[in-house]
Amino acid sequence: MSLLALEEVMAAESRVVILAELKALKEHEEIIENNLNIRIKKIKKRGFYKPIIADNQTNVILDGHHKWNAAKEFGLSKVPTIFVDYFNDAGVQVDVWPECGKDSITKEEVIEMGLSKNVFPPKTSKHSFDFEIPSLSIPLEKLRDV
Numbered sequence: 001m002s003l004l005a006l007e008e009v010m011a012a013e014s015r016v017v018i019l020a021e022l023k024a025l026k027e028h029e030e031i032i033e034n035n036l037n038i039r040i041k042k043i044k045k046r047g048f049y050k051p052i053i054a055d056n057q058t059n060v061i062l063d064g065h066h067k068w069n070a071a072k073e074f075g076l077s078k079v080p081t082i083f084v085d086y087f088n089d090a091g092v093q094v095d096v097w098p099e100c101g102k103d104s105i106t107k108e109e110v111i112e113m114g115l116s117k118n119v120f121p122p123k124t125s126k127h128s129f130d131f132e133i134p135s136l137s138i139p140l141e142k143l144r145d146v
Helices: 033-046 065-073 107-115
Strands: 015-021 053-056 061-064 078-084 092-096 126-131
Touching: 033 065, 061 065, 061 126, 065 078
Parallel strands: 053 078
Antiparallel strands: 015 078, 053 061, 092 126
């Protein structure tokens, strides 16, 4: 697995990492404060190391809520993101985490929540992808507006 520099474009299996506007992305799930603190420490040490995954039609975050919130803490304006065709890509699946209080969840429910003013409790939706999420190495200063 290779690390990508900011100048490189990742296009593996038609998955492209782009620098998306942080404020354009929408969360659908709460975070766990301890997990956020872990992400903050990791990003501070390594830079942005994994992209966020979001729906290409609605900008709803599917994977990466803690990284997105860490980016807000750092005052970043952009975040590395892979956009997917959530409803039409059979390789993007959603299920529920065990003991989350729900027996099942649909893609429609995820998007509805992301577009609302509400969020699910943490660890409700569990997304899986049929592609490898690449490792990155992007210094934080490259993700701030100057």
